[in-house]
Amino acid sequence: MSKGSFTGPLEKVDDCCYRVPKSYKEGMRVDGLVFVNAVLLEKLRNDQALDQVANVAFLPGIQVASLAMPDIHWGYGFPIGGVAATDPDEGGVISPGGVGYDINCGVRLVRSNLFYREVKPHLQQLVENLFRNIPTGVGKLGRYAFHGKEMQRLLGEGSSYVIEDRNLGERRDVEYTEAGGYLAGADADAVSDYAKKRGAEQCGTLGSGNHFLEIQLVDHIFDEEAARAMGLEKDMICVMIHSGSRGLGYQVCDDALARLRKAPEKYGIALPDRQLACAPINSLEGEHYIASMRAAANFAWCNRQLLMQQAREVFADIFGRSWQELQMNLVYDVCHNIAKLEEHTIKGKKKKVWVHRKGATRAFPPGNPEVPPMYRKVGQPVIIPGDMGRASWVLVGQPGSMERSFGTTCHGAGRAMSRTAAVKEAAGRRIDKELLARGVIARAASRKGLAEEQPKAYKNVDDVVDVVHQAGISKKVARMRPIGVIKG
């Protein structure tokens, strides 16, 4: 395997889009299109991410182009930030590698009626209690358990199951969650016993790696109307949660890849990377994966719902008021590792295609029927987590996303440094103390984890957001600044 930099052709389309032409590799069915500007382009050639964009273009039934968002970086199979739409009627495939191990990894943002001045004196205690109450880190089990029939229902019903059956949240929460916190067609029986076992006590746990829970304040409002629709005001305290389907999702992906080992050969699909293993959407293997992936997506929404609920309880305890009184309402929940059947207009024709988003977020524009009514005028909220020292963003989808990127935008800052390089770079430093000097109180289960996730390890999220804003695929609404962080 070559771990060298990308030496292939890269053609400028416009100020925020570059093309890897189909001619680069024999077997590419479409071009690769990468949304980056000159600032981000500089480092893009350093690893295999662009090669991975080209590899995704090999997938049968791929439409228009293999796309990548400006937070693109080297992943496995698909690049992180990769987007591909496949048409079942043209032999299109579904690829677990286009979703990733952490199925429906995503982000949710919760607002409150608290402002910075009220929270500041309690911040230390707040972070401490969040860290103590919310299970974080490797293999940490949660306070909830779902076995047997409970797990079957959770996988089949998504968020509304834990809200209605366990009273962990309110009905309103599902309306403010992408897809209503539930994908129809999920089949709990398609999820292996191993996967269920891995997930049984992990619902409501944060996990490790880049997952986090942050206390943030609204730093700057860019779009007053959209911010008002979301109930966001300057200096308001919010909670952002980043996690996914935990061990259950990882196992679902693992099981699917094992089942698909022979599929490319069986269906005559030539692939440049085994991690891109796939099967036709209309095949037993494809249908099985889709049913299990949807179930794992439902698990992830339940996980974020329980994480949110635990955070709400900590706030209520510290401030001596119920979370309802604190108006800790869910602003929105988006998934950024998912494949969904959506209608898009391709070459003037409406088609139903499977949109794979591997580290990319849906960003439907104003007026789209899938955007919930309270946001339909402003567009679908998009939550973009940045690094723990600088910023995160709230955007809304724009019409350009339907024209250029299958209704998709970026999902985060994107890593700029490998984990090993970040640890080396942090040698002799105390990342938590450095963050404190920047006004951020951070608690992490692992010091190495903190080093790997240090702000410098990421691209500047502001640069990433500039590209999607300029490209017209989403629009800036608010910039958020972290003040408290808990990490795995």
Place this chain on the structure above:
Amino acid sequence: MPLHLLALLAFLASPVHHLLGSSLIVPHSSFESPATAAPPAHEPPAPILCLRFHRPVPRRSMSGMYEYFEHTADLGLRVRAADLSSLFVEAAQALFAAVVEDLASVNQDCEVRIELPLDDVEYLLFDWLKQLLLCFDTEHLLFGRFRVTIDGGGLHGHAWGEPLDRDRHNLEHEVKAITYHGLNVEQTAEGWLAEVIVDI
């Protein structure tokens, strides 16, 4: 009830145990030339696993013929060994050294046996690591010492470790999965080399 006994009971109730005796053996494939080895003939078969507890045995010294190579989002394991069996042992050491801060803190109170039918050598390495990771994820067992034999009957693996004890074990990475991306096992002038990227 002692913790390790609870773990054993949990293990016996687990689907892993129910797979006992259901192993499938695939036709022998060549390990000498992995590049030309035949792809697996069917879905990966179920491994055989069994677990027993015994008196602690001395720890092997951690010679560490592995290193981590740079991957932007995840972690790459690069392993070198004189022969294929040692390569598999070193790869397992590398995996658990990424999970737990100090591999030497893992006692060898219990043993897990993993039996895998022969397969393409890269898939065999993948499945070996995957089964170990699964034992950690579902049974919360950490391992610090391994033994592997590969012959015409498949892979016969042993892993020694103990149930996770958060007071003594500092965990470092959540390895979500072993990936196929860049998965490579090759024979070199010095012996064997393997590269595996794990999802963090």
